[in-house]
Amino acid sequence: MKHWIQNLSNQGVTRRGFLKGAAAGGFVMGVQFSPAGKIHPFSGLGKAHAAEGVELPTDAFTPNVFVAIDQKGVVTVVCHRSEMGQGIRTGIPQIVADELEADWKMVRVVQAEGDSKKYGNQYTDGSRSIRHNLQRMREFGATARSMLEQAAAQKMNVKVSDCKAVNHRVVHVPSGRSMGYGELASAASQLKIPSVKDVTLKSPSNFRYIGKPVDTIDGPDIVTGRAMYGIDKRLPNMLYAVIEHCPVTYGKVKSFDAKEAMKVPGVVKVIELPQTQPPIVFNTLGGIAVIAKNTWAADQGRKKLKIDWDYGPNVVYDSDKFKNDMAQTARNEAKVVRNEGDAVSAMGRASKVVKADFYIPHYAHATMEPPAAIANVKGGKCEVWSACQDGQAARSTVAGALGMDEKDVTSYVTLLGGAFGRKSKPDFAAEAALLSREMGAPVRVTWTREDDLQHAYYHTVCAQHVEAGLDSNGKCVAWHHRNVFPTIWSTFEQSDPEHGHKIELSLGYIDMPYQIPNLRLENGKAKAHVRIGWLRSVNNIPNAFVQNTVANMIAHETGRDPYDVLLELIGEDRVLDLSSTDYWNYDQTYDEYPIMTSRLKNVLRVAAGNAGYGRPMPEREAIGLAVHRSFTTYVAAAVHVKVSKDGKVTIPRVDIAYDGGLVVNPDRAKAQMEGACIYGMSAAWDCQITAKGGVVQQKNFPDYRVVRIMDAPREINVHQVDAGGSYPPGGIGEPGVPPFIPALTNAIFAATGKRITELPISNYDLSA
Amino acid sequence: MAISLKVNGKSQSVDVPAEMPLLWVLRDVLGMTGTKYGCGVAQCGACTVHVGGQAVRSCVLPVSAVKEPVTTIEGLSKQGDHAVQKAWLKHNVAQCGYCQTGQIMQAAAFLKSNPKPSDEEIDAAMQGNICRCGTYTRIRAAIKDAAGV
Numbered sequence: 001m002k003h004w005i006q007n008l009s010n011q012g013v014t015r016r017g018f019l020k021g022a023a024a025g026g027f028v029m030g031v032q033f034s035p036a037g038k039i040h041p042f043s044g045l046g047k048a049h050a051a052e053g054v055e056l057p058t059d060a061f062t063p064n065v066f067v068a069i070d071q072k073g074v075v076t077v078v079c080h081r082s083e084m085g086q087g088i089r090t091g092i093p094q095i096v097a098d099e100l101e102a103d104w105k106m107v108r109v110v111q112a113e114g115d116s117k118k119y120g121n122q123y124t125d126g127s128r129s130i131r132h133n134l135q136r137m138r139e140f141g142a143t144a145r146s147m148l149e150q151a152a153a154q155k156m157n158v159k160v161s162d163c164k165a166v167n168h169r170v171v172h173v174p175s176g177r178s179m180g181y182g183e184l185a186s187a188a189s190q191l192k193i194p195s196v197k198d199v200t201l202k203s204p205s206n207f208r209y210i211g212k213p214v215d216t217i218d219g220p221d222i223v224t225g226r227a228m229y230g231i232d233k234r235l236p237n238m239l240y241a242v243i244e245h246c247p248v249t250y251g252k253v254k255s256f257d258a259k260e261a262m263k264v265p266g267v268v269k270v271i272e273l274p275q276t277q278p279p280i281v282f283n284t285l286g287g288i289a290v291i292a293k294n295t296w297a298a299d300q301g302r303k304k305l306k307i308d309w310d311y312g313p314n315v316v317y318d319s320d321k322f323k324n325d326m327a328q329t330a331r332n333e334a335k336v337v338r339n340e341g342d343a344v345s346a347m348g349r350a351s352k353v354v355k356a357d358f359y360i361p362h363y364a365h366a367t368m369e370p371p372a373a374i375a376n377v378k379g380g381k382c383e384v385w386s387a388c389q390d391g392q393a394a395r396s397t398v399a400g401a402l403g404m405d406e407k408d409v410t411s412y413v414t415l416l417g418g419a420f421g422r423k424s425k426p427d428f429a430a431e432a433a434l435l436s437r438e439m440g441a442p443v444r445v446t447w448t449r450e451d452d453l454q455h456a457y458y459h460t461v462c463a464q465h466v467e468a469g470l471d472s473n474g475k476c477v478a479w480h481h482r483n484v485f486p487t488i489w490s491t492f493e494q495s496d497p498e499h500g501h502k503i504e505l506s507l508g509y510i511d512m513p514y515q516i517p518n519l520r521l522e523n524g525k526a527k528a529h530v531r532i533g534w535l536r537s538v539n540n541i542p543n544a545f546v547q548n549t550v551a552n553m554i555a556h557e558t559g560r561d562p563y564d565v566l567l568e569l570i571g572e573d574r575v576l577d578l579s580s581t582d583y584w585n586y587d588q589t590y591d592e593y594p595i596m597t598s599r600l601k602n603v604l605r606v607a608a609g610n611a612g613y614g615r616p617m618p619e620r621e622a623i624g625l626a627v628h629r630s631f632t633t634y635v636a637a638a639v640h641v642k643v644s645k646d647g648k649v650t651i652p653r654v655d656i657a658y659d660g661g662l663v664v665n666p667d668r669a670k671a672q673m674e675g676a677c678i679y680g681m682s683a684a685w686d687c688q689i690t691a692k693g694g695v696v697q698q699k700n701f702p703d704y705r706v707v708r709i710m711d712a713p714r715e716i717n718v719h720q721v722d723a724g725g726s727y728p729p730g731g732i733g734e735p736g737v738p739p740f741i742p743a744l745t746n747a748i749f750a751a752t753g754k755r756i757t758e759l760p761i762s763n764y765d766l767s768a
Numbered sequence: 769m770a771i772s773l774k775v776n777g778k779s780q781s782v783d784v785p786a787e788m789p790l791l792w793v794l795r796d797v798l799g800m801t802g803t804k805y806g807c808g809v810a811q812c813g814a815c816t817v818h819v820g821g822q823a824v825r826s827c828v829l830p831v832s833a834v835k836e837p838v839t840t841i842e843g844l845s846k847q848g849d850h851a852v853q854k855a856w857l858k859h860n861v862a863q864c865g866y867c868q869t870g871q872i873m874q875a876a877a878f879l880k881s882n883p884k885p886s887d888e889e890i891d892a893a894m895q896g897n898i899c900r901c902g903t904y905t906r907i908r909a910a911i912k913d914a915a916g917v
Contacts, residue, residue, distance in 0.1 A: 224802070299808075370806075417866025678904060682900075702811055
């Protein structure tokens with residue numbers, strides 16, 4: 001198995017792994033980077049930044065594979081992580097340019113091709129691009145800066161200790177003389193690359209771009225339609241494909257008749273795609289592809305296909321039945337994953353027991369750009385452009401599908417029109433490659449919205465059962481909790497596992513932060529009947545929902561304020577002791593990123609304080625609270641709802657407080673928190689994926705009802721805590737989603753008395 | 769069949785079936801990819817263009833039914849400096865950006881017909897355009913800024 005969970009550490013490029021090599025007319029240092037090396041950028045940058053296949057000038061100063069400075073002083077920064085709206089193509093250049101003391105106007109970004117040996121890990125998920133790259137990008141920038149200072153000293157024949165890089169020039173401080181970076185590029189390229197330990201990083205107080213709300217680098221291309229996504233890349237003589245996959249996951253084609261499809265004007269060929277034997281991993285689902293001269297013709301042809309399917313064993317998948325089965329499992333003893341004290345006997349002695357069953361459905365990512373890729377297989381090589389969260393994974397998957405050596409596959413990463421975990425799985429790139437080989441021409445595969453919703457790598461479906469025992473003072477003394485969900489690992493392992501993997505169980509479950517002396521957490525078995533994958537925040541969604549709801553129920557049962565109860569449950573300031581568990585800490589050491597209850601309580605206080613929590617509210621109006629730490633970042637949500645007499649919910653205001661340690665771009669982080677509210681709201685509100693007879697019932701936006709502008713909160717206020725960056729950077733893209741949902745449902749309870757324990761909320765009648 | 773179209777001021781002749789949606793003519797025949805596919809059933813607004821100045825969903829509009837000039841995002845302004853585009857940049861509205869060309873085309877047509885809209889009118893006008901990144905609060909702010917309200 002090979003996916004984000006196991007590919008979390010920086011690999012490939014080592015900090016000291018610089019090579020030195022001479023080149024005609026100049027000098028280039030780089031890791032496996034040839035002097036006239038072609039950096040393959042994302043092709044839709046427009047003239048402002050780069051054109052496709054930018055040739056770095058041979059006389060460019062390129063101290064490593066991420067940075068080049070040409071003789072005009074233009075700084076090119078290579079972004080090796082995928083851009084899906086989180087702003088990483090702005091964030092990585094910000095870091096490099098800061099340490100480099102570059103003038104932002106002179107900085108451009110190009111997109112790395114998929115090559116993790118060259119660039120290090122490229123899996124853009126798990127909210128870790130900054131966590132894992134801040135330090136190394138600073139070092140790359142600082143190394144280049146140090147060499148420019150040295151070059152200036154040589155050129156001006158002065159002491160290097162008197163030279164200082166300031167905003168794209170190196171100044172000789174005593175005399176005030178200075179030279180520009182462009183003038184120095186050539187001389188710098190002659191120098192020996194210093195060891196990183198001899199390079200001084202800036203003091204954070206001197207940061208020029210880190211921590212500043214720099215505008216999105218791709219903004220001008222986006223608003224003019226020049227931005228290039230996977231669905232947009234064009235090649236001469238290209239063909240267009242759509243694919244009918246089996247309606248039931250892992251079903252097979254028995255036979256098919258393409259005669260009518262072939263009669264559709266523009267249809268060129270109909271091809272059966274091979275089906276991968278489970279585990280499916282990132283490989284093709286199989287099906288019947290219609291190739292045509294345009295996407296519409298392909299889709300018209302597809303409608304004329306006659307296919308006889310062997311649906312296979314997953315035809316039994318029925319969401320109603322599955323929900324009942326999981327609920328049953330959650331009521332019986334299961335595998336213990338965290339156990340402190342004796343929850344069972346303490347429960348027996350409790351004055352009061354709060355009990356509840358929970359259900360959270362499957363979700364599909366529903367990226368606005370559905371999965372799309374274009375491939376060109378020619379002369380024993382393959383070029384593929386895809387909207388993928390990891391160009392390296394696309395490369396490996398395509399190479400595997402074609403039976404090619406990876407070195408013969410070049411994988412370009414376009415902009416991603418939304419991703420949310422779906423585009424970590426480059427099955428669509430492999431489909432394009434297989435079809436291109438078959439056609440001897442470039443082929444673009446476009447998934448329709450229906451394909452996207454009906455054949456996703458779904459967010460798992462989950463049932464949970466909780467019993468919380470209270471003593472006579474209303475204090476929680478026992479917590480007995482079970483969760484049940486089909487595991488992501490079923491998609492990746494031959495054994496088709498039925499228990500949650502330790503990593504899934506670490507996503508807000510075994511790291512439950514409440515300070516309760518008797519605690520027993522269990523995990524029951526469930527079998528997967530669809531491809532299960534990760535979706536923004538993953539299992540943190542159900543886990544945060546359940547914990548924060550039970551805390552709210554305890555408050556209600558004991559007649560106390562939910563805010564006070566939540567703080568009491570979190571307990572003393574401490575580092576959570578998880579040493580007796582098999583906890584996985586988002587691929588960070590626990591020493592570096594411990595779970596600190598003080599930070600958790602702090603964000604809760606900030607969100608509640610800013611929201612004006614506790615003030616009198618009109619009837620059927622309330623603020624709900626929730627707090628959760630995920631991806632090493634602490635987030636609290638305060639959601640203010642109004643519920644009309646006829647049950648319509650509106651959200652006048654949301655306050656989010658987050659503590660993500662050092663933040664590179666606060667505006668992009670703010671945007672991620674705003675977006676997380678909407679994403680969480682969609683999940684809570686009216687979205688669910690259900691199956692009947694093994695077939696997913698939702699087809700398009702009319703029945704997968706994501707949040708639209710009218711329902712969006714009127715106001716989302718984001719409060720950044722620890723703006724000084726006294727803690728290392730945390731994840732930003734995902735951790736806003738989990739607390740939003742229980743804050744919303746807790747608010748609805750406070751406003752209406754209706755307790756929501758199952759999602760989506762739309763199943764409840766909230767009228768007075 | 770040969771169909772004549774005027775797109776961003778330029779006359780074009782395309783040889784396509786009459787019922788082919790304008791979206792696919794723009795994207796796959798004319799190679800103008802700024803107009804996006806999102807759902808194919810006029811439910812998400814990613815494919816929004818102007819026909820005769822009106823915002824329409826090009827994914828369900830047969831090309832033969834297009835009788836007036838078409839403006840796409842590529843032709844909204846010469847320098848990318850339409851008031852709506854400028855406001856979008858000022859507010860850093862876009863995250864992934866995929867739906868934003870449709871959002872901008874919708875907003876531009878709306879502001880032409882209603883230059884000083886209320887909050888409710890903005891929401892009603894933009895209700896057909898989905899953004900999964902969740903940029904709605906910034907879309908509202910940018911539209912108000914462009915309108916000077």
